[in-house]
Amino acid sequence: MRIRKANDLKWSDVTPKALYVNRRQFLAVAPFMAAAAAEALSPDEARAQGGLPKLDAKKSPLSTTEPMTPYKSVTTYNNYYEFGIDKGDPAEYAKSLKTRPWTVTIDGAVKAGGKFAIDDLIKPYQLEERIYRHRCVEGWSIVVPWIGFPLGDLLKKVQPTEKAKFVEFTTLNDASQMPGVRRPVLNWPYTEGLRLDEAMHRLTLLTVGLYGEVLPNQNGAPLRLVVPWKYGFKSIKSIVRIRLVESQPHTAWNDSAPQEYGFYSNVNPTVDHPRWSQATERRIGDFFKRKTLMFNGYDEVASMYGGMDLKKNF
Amino acid sequence: MNSKRQRFLIKSVVFLIALSPACWLAYAAFTENLGANPIQAITWETGVWTLRFVAATLAITPLRRLTGWNWLIKCRRMLGLFAFFYGTLHFFTWSWLDQFFDWNGMVKDVLKRPYITVGFTAFVLMIPLALTSTTGWIRRLGGKRWNRLHQLIYVTAILGVIHYYWLVKADTQRPIRYGVIIGILLLARLVYTMRQKPAPARAAIVQPS
Numbered sequence: 001m002r003i004r005k006a007n008d009l010k011w012s013d014v015t016p017k018a019l020y021v022n023r024r025q026f027l028a029v030a031p032f033m034a035a036a037a038a039e040a041l042s043p044d045e046a047r048a049q050g051g052l053p054k055l056d057a058k059k060s061p062l063s064t065t066e067p068m069t070p071y072k073s074v075t076t077y078n079n080y081y082e083f084g085i086d087k088g089d090p091a092e093y094a095k096s097l098k099t100r101p102w103t104v105t106i107d108g109a110v111k112a113g114g115k116f117a118i119d120d121l122i123k124p125y126q127l128e129e130r131i132y133r134h135r136c137v138e139g140w141s142i143v144v145p146w147i148g149f150p151l152g153d154l155l156k157k158v159q160p161t162e163k164a165k166f167v168e169f170t171t172l173n174d175a176s177q178m179p180g181v182r183r184p185v186l187n188w189p190y191t192e193g194l195r196l197d198e199a200m201h202r203l204t205l206l207t208v209g210l211y212g213e214v215l216p217n218q219n220g221a222p223l224r225l226v227v228p229w230k231y232g233f234k235s236i237k238s239i240v241r242i243r244l245v246e247s248q249p250h251t252a253w254n255d256s257a258p259q260e261y262g263f264y265s266n267v268n269p270t271v272d273h274p275r276w277s278q279a280t281e282r283r284i285g286d287f288f289k290r291k292t293l294m295f296n297g298y299d300e301v302a303s304m305y306g307g308m309d310l311k312k313n314f
Numbered sequence: 315m316n317s318k319r320q321r322f323l324i325k326s327v328v329f330l331i332a333l334s335p336a337c338w339l340a341y342a343a344f345t346e347n348l349g350a351n352p353i354q355a356i357t358w359e360t361g362v363w364t365l366r367f368v369a370a371t372l373a374i375t376p377l378r379r380l381t382g383w384n385w386l387i388k389c390r391r392m393l394g395l396f397a398f399f400y401g402t403l404h405f406f407t408w409s410w411l412d413q414f415f416d417w418n419g420m421v422k423d424v425l426k427r428p429y430i431t432v433g434f435t436a437f438v439l440m441i442p443l444a445l446t447s448t449t450g451w452i453r454r455l456g457g458k459r460w461n462r463l464h465q466l467i468y469v470t471a472i473l474g475v476i477h478y479y480w481l482v483k484a485d486t487q488r489p490i491r492y493g494v495i496i497g498i499l500l501l502a503r504l505v506y507t508m509r510q511k512p513a514p515a516r517a518a519i520v521q522p523s
Contacts, residue, residue: 069350077350085485088349138483140351185484256484275429275480284350288414 050075052213055127057147062203063131064297069142071211073284078218079136080237081185082171082178089180090218096177097238099222108243109164112157118222122208124157125149129212130205130226135267135296137231137253140282146226147209152200160196160244167199168192168249169225170241186252192236193249193263194227197304203228229298231265262314266305267296271314321388328389332396335363336403353411360404365478365492367397368471369499376502391447394467398444401437429480436473439466471496 049071080090102118127147135141173189175181181188198204205226208215215221220237227234233253253261260274269279269292280289295301339359342348348355374390413420424434443464452460475496479489
């Protein structure tokens, strides 16, 4: 058994002050917690939940030790408007998504791009399990054991040229599989983008699974991005194209409401959404709200934004 | 439709039907059937039921004028009070489960977040209406003044729709739908009121020279 020493502990291990200070109220409202919280399984019980093909992944030191959100919540509370705008819609309607055969096009300012069958694309890489916090712009958050590999490894392989400054991602846009795209709630196809250094950062995960299994459709199968220090809508789902580009790409939410959703969208409790505060969040399963952390607690990304006005570049 | 027994029956049925969303919500909450974010679900449900009952209340008079069913007016007070009931639940869900009675934070929110400003105003305007909903108050204020006061429901209805529209991320279809329904109900009243006005110009022309 590995005995943890004091210097093993990270800030992410610290019980949030709000929870600690309110621990007695916490107990007093326990009956409400039963109503408010979804059933919590042990991580191992939760891992066998989906009945989907299992994935072998090595553990990562970049994982948080915060309690994971129950599998049921992670897979039935989703924003995936291509399958409907209610939180339960993706779980209900995403069955129509065909995840094989699946081709990912990697093009743009690269030397070794091409069209890849997804299984060939991910074969060379060792899968890791990264337990990340995931914070939605709406003000709720979850902790998910994602399975994937660093996007940076793939990008290095396709050899970006000097022209490559940003990475643009595109989601599948197919009305026959995705009933929600018949409504122009957003401009389809859904696109997202990262600055090249953000894409190359070791935290940025090209993701193929969660909770020890392949991704369920509603979570962005078969391939999605996870960028844990940004609001969840930047973690684009069901990727069909990765393009290296020179200028900042269009992103779906920024196109939809540029004054509300910026290109960077770093989790930032000091920069409010124009219509609501971002200072606190509801961790799914918790009764009390908690303070939102700068960069969602992933302080190591701060160096990428040194000197940037994060209120302007929200 | 005039017997006391029939009136009691109708009001009881309406009462039970109007209470059922709240009963369902409480049941769903305690059997953990509200999904991963139950507090958000409760907030949303109590909000839309407030809007629905406001709309139902506004629909009574146009319906009565169309059908001649005067007994409908007996249900209007109950529907209005249920709108206030759901509005109160919605307000308490926000002030307790979302804000944990942080009065400072709530005042700041009401002043700073426009969608909360209009929502809070819509709710506050219902309070005098709920308090003066009895026949005793109609007598005390006199019919004309009472009617004037209760026209505040028009403001609540409009602010309620704006509140909903300003809080959705991108799906404006639902708030717009409520806006259209309430717009039609208010338009119906406007049209009726305009039809009731005498035409002064005609009287002048009729004067012999």
